[in-house]
Amino acid sequence: MKKAIIASVVASFVAVPAMAADVTMRFGHVGEPGSLFEATANHFAACVGEKSGGKAEVQTFGSSQLGNDKELLQKLKLGQVDFALPSSVMSSVDGLFGVFEMPYIIKDRDHMRRVQDAMMDTFQTAANNNGYHIVGLAENGFRHITNNIRPINLPEDLKGIKLRTPNGEWRVKMFQEYGANPTPMAFSDVFTALQTGVMDGQENPYTQIATAKFQEVQKYLSVTGHVYTPAYILSSKKGFDGQAEDVRAVLAECATDTQTFTYETAARMETELLDVIKAAGVEVNEADKDAFIAASKPVYDAFAEQVEGGQELIDAVLALGNAS
Structure with a gap:
């Protein structure tokens, strides 16, 4: 079905x-x-x-x-x-x-x-x-967190969780700020890593989660929407x-x-x-996005400092978010 x-x-x-x-x-x-x-x-x-x-x-x-x-x-x-x-x-x-x-x-x-x-x-x-x-x-798409340890409501709930991320320094920095233990890993290796406990969790859009069948090896889905890729x-x-x-x-x-x-x-x-993931028995919760936004400021600061023109780029993208 x-x-x-x-x-x-x-x-x-x-x-x-x-x-x-x-x-x-x-x-x-x-x-x-x-x-x-x-x-x-x-x-x-x-x-x-x-x-x-x-x-x-x-x-x-x-x-x-x-x-x-x-x-x-x-x-x-x-x-x-x-x-x-x-x-x-x-x-x-x-x-x-x-x-x-x-x-x-x-x-x-x-x-x-x-x-x-x-x-x-x-x-x-x-x-x-x-x-x-x-x-x-x-x-x-918009990315959300799954794991086998606990529901993630606040950034501090990620403390100590071994979390797979894609290859990209900013995703790693983000989850380090939140308190997780992020590890970059190829997507094709993630299911086995979750199944064997090498990784506790991962973060992806629903389409990647469901079609890769992560719901078969994960207990919790926390709707964070933390990044749109x-x-x-x-x-x-x-x-x-x-x-x-x-x-x-x-x-x-x-x-x-x-x-x-x-x-x-x-x-x-x-x-x-999302209905497919729920039907597999995964527990779903809505995370406190305001808490995650507040905890994300150091990532923005680091990007602005390390990438040439980074602050101007951030400002331009944010300004377009406020356009009608």
Whole structure:
């Protein structure tokens, strides 16, 4: 029943050109079957196949088949993969992307769209300077905490909890401030780490929690919404620039189309997959977000001090959150 619910949430898209494609590209990601990442990559692939009239084909590979996030970033540069779908790990590419790791800095998807419209040139330049090209934005989503020790209502409830985080220094700093013992780990290793007790807990959006079946090895889900992580439909700059102009236009158009699809799908999944997690017997509680926001100030201060232009970046993103 659980699998049926998850399957009903995500439409499956497969690009099948009528004839052999002139250009075949590989898209690797870490999402499990039924995940938002899978839906995003498959929708992008289907769109490219359709809008190119079969000239271009994107083949998708999920479940870390082509590597974890850090490996995929390297494979993009080596030309071994054409697209990846990183999220938090982008803060390791350039410090500017760490602004999205600041707790509670993004209010909702409308806020994220305003940031994108006003500031995309800044992030594209940072990506280009490091050898990458952002074809478009998708999302990973609003993140929440699961663990096997206790419900998390306040930051101090995290004291001593061994918590898996993605590879990214700001997520580690955040949970150190909250009192947890954070450890970066590849997503593909998390289920076993939770099952064996190597890790007590982890933090992810509902779609990653449910489709990776973390509810089978976790007792508590605390709704914190502590970080909203965008995802990036990412290529290497060399690879993107090397495509024919008409192919580049199709890729950009399909990335825009995919973002709308992803946002709509994610909003629906947030409700439906929370029900899946509850149905597995996980105890769910609403955390005190005001307490977490108050405890997050040192993370903002550190970002402003360590990243060039960090305070200006924070101020710009926050100001767009207050726009109508």
